Amino acid sequence: MKLVIINGRVIDPSQNLDGNCTVFVENGVIRDVAKAKRSTNGYEIIDAKGAIVSPGFIDVHTHLREPGFEYREDIASGSKAAVAGGFTTIFCMANTNPVNDNASVTQMIVKKAEEVGLLNIFPVGAVSKGLKGVELAEIGEMVKSGCVAISDDGKPVMSGRLMRHALEYAKTFKIPVVVHEEDLSLAEGGCMNEGRISTELGLKGSPAAAEETMIQRDILLSKLVGHHVHFQHVTTATGIDMIRQAKKQGIPVTCEVTPHHLVLNDEACRGYNTNAKVNPPLRTTKDCQALIKALNDGTVDCLATDHAPHAHDEKNVGMDEANAGLLGMETALPVLLKLVHNKQVSLKRLIYLLTVGPAKIFKLKTGSLKKGWPADMTIFDPNLSNTIDAEKFYSKSRNTPFHGWKLKGKVLHTICGGKVVYA
């Protein structure tokens, strides 16, 4: 099969490429990205006039909820939501039921993902059996079956000793340990960021320090073991600065931030809005600004959505009882482009953080339009006006704080392995 994308502005940070190019695809791989005019005879043509052509987006942090919570999302619906958001590669976290802590669950996820066949789905295995934080899961077996990393995401590894052993063990299999940082004793009972707004709403807060103390611990453990820790959804100014300092010292750490922690703060919880209840919580304007600065100075390695679907009944309750989490994949691009339109980050840097950035961390062969690489691509119009409508989501759930937001930017085509998977 031959496909050609013409008239688009191709931005591929992996090759420092930005210009009007024609992208030739053959047999699922990039054959050429050409500036000069060349014959497109025999190719199926996609006209990307006025649009950006970038390597396919990568989301290293999603919850597909299968097995166990298919009423919220499943691999099929999550796949559709992903490609509609422009993603061609996603990671799914282990907090399913049963937990992805052994090879059989990993294999089941891999098999289902292949059956759906829309995009690349890589499972992330659990660090500990049952996410209980007591014994290591069968990490080697899971890696052999297709896991690309391990994480107890949703839960921190509270035991420093177990975290140390996880790092040592993961080093053998050359996969990073991915961490959700939260000191549970400090965060206990908190359903939003602790601060002015939580006091005003009379809600228990979780302090920034609950996240920061754990980031600091794991920086020290990463240094001790000499192995890669990847910090998920960093939210605080102090936390991101700790990571900046650790990187300067050559400690092997990387991190991601989410679109919602960049554009929303704890004010979003007003009115007891459970769609703004997320873990870690939305912080303050000052934290958002620090995260944006870190996007630009290289401290942040990639963006990730933490796509966390929940059913209506799980959100239509009080803040204390509501499940934490919001949908991310279908809103990520327009929400992030807000930063570009506000001149807080460049388009090129944004694309870097969605493509080559995550690919580098996890050593993936995607995120680039280099010759011979898989033809994973996202074509989007950064200026197209777009009102977020949760009712139109491909996801099974509707829990988004962005419903009704008027934003600019829309995915037009998603191409994975040379196949158009969303248009």
Add this chain to the structure above:
Amino acid sequence: MSLSVRHLLSVKDLTKKDVDLILKTAENLQEISKRPVKKVPALRGKTIPLCFFEPSTRTRASFEIAAKRLSADPIQISSFGNSLSKGESLLDTVKNLEAMDPDVLVIRHPHSGMPHLMAKEVSCPVINAGDGINEHPTQALLDLMTILQVKKKIQGLHVAIIGDILNSRVARSNIILLTKMGAKVHVAGPASMIPAGVEQYGVQVVNDIREVIPKADVIMMLRIQRERESASLFPSLREYARFFGLNKNNMKEAKKDVVIMHPGPVNRGVEIAPEVADGPHSIILDQVTNGVAVRMALLYLMCGEGERKIKY
């Protein structure tokens, strides 16, 4: 005259005029409770479910008495025959209640914000009778009424609120309401009991209660919830009583005409010594009496009777 708000969810929503109207109505209605036959037909035929999803004795009794003195029919609901444990969601419960055509819903809930969410789901007015650690608006109103009866004014009064500010809905409502009405509010207690960003309300925060006692015209002591939230906030009741309790000793520093308040139930000998709780400065039982009057006023005003002249 009628209230500017449909629901009473937070004292933040009340205007000064609303507060004046509530207190004036309460004063008028208070006389009913002094009669041999303590009942008027003002709210005859009105159905008022008292939904207490958290244990309560005094607030629940106060609302029930208030409703009955106005001839309304209060219905006690604790957790709807435990339907919650049968898997029914709370909103389903509320929708069921609404289907029974209540005139006002009184809601107490262990989680902050629940009355606000329920108010969006039902067509009748909702009164927040205490939600989580958030607010207890009727308590703040009855406290205000009690202070006014003794001090005749609020403007310029120094009010010290002492104890577990962090977990106290009474404190939060009182801070907001008293500040709005012109009082100077001081909060005092160990730093572990002071919520983040409390300064936003324009209060003064100190940790040593001896700094505020001499200044205060009103001292409001808060209950130590020893059974739950406060557990890890201080080392022992003995130590708490010594450093943060009001007793004969530190009362020597207080103004001669200071009044002592407490939302009850009192932990005698912990936050307040028995001789102070029962002493000449205490107006704790007046608070309870005024609670009935304030709740009568609210039920009366919120049942849509505000326009009608009180007849009895």
